Amino acid sequence: MATLLLVLDLTGTFVFALSGATAGTKRRLDLFGVLVLSFAAGNAGGIARDLLIDATPPAAISNWYYLAASLLAGMATFWRPSIIDRLRNPVLLFDAAGLGLFAVAGTQKALVFGLNPAMAAVLGMLTGIGGGMTRDLLLTEVPTVLRSDIYAVAALAGAVVVVIGSAFGLPATAVTIAGAVLCFGLRLMAIRLGWHLPIARGPAPPDTPVSKEKKDDA
16 A cells, blocks of 8 residues: 555645646746756645654655656756647646546545544545645636645545545555546546636626626616
8 A cells, every 4th residue: 555655645746746847848947947846746736645644744745756856857848848739738737637646545544644534535625625726826716625625525525435445445556546536537527617606696796797787877
């Protein structure tokens, strides 16, 4: 299990770092900015998870593999952005992959550290959304998870699969892969089909078309 968690963590770190680096190159950051964004996006979720379960120092700080994976993703994206841009919507693709990998890895690690299933699933979700939220905040954007997208819900669904599989004693590797695939699939389907969570109803901001129409009617 320790080896599986390390592989999932490093893979999630790499793809989230690619997501952060790709977003940084699209915003025309310099090399240092791209590398910082790459490390932050790739490791924020894992660091938050480890701090919450008292696994200190966090793996992303104590193990150089995480830094190497982040820097590799950042430099590859910075120097060869055309390779990454060949993929359709690369930021969203890597973000969805990282979301699934981190969600299931965070859940499995929480279970290993003795958390109850419900809290393990919540922590897995937080691990999954942490990197993307950090990336968006550093780019001064409203985090994707707060924009009514099927984001945290997809992460939670993947985490729940891991928890259920653990409760029934199913093979950890199989349920982990199943949870990651479910999360990844839900996120991509939400992007493709435009799925959204219900949006809170309230007064429209004064500069929106809805608000202007109401003023004209009055």
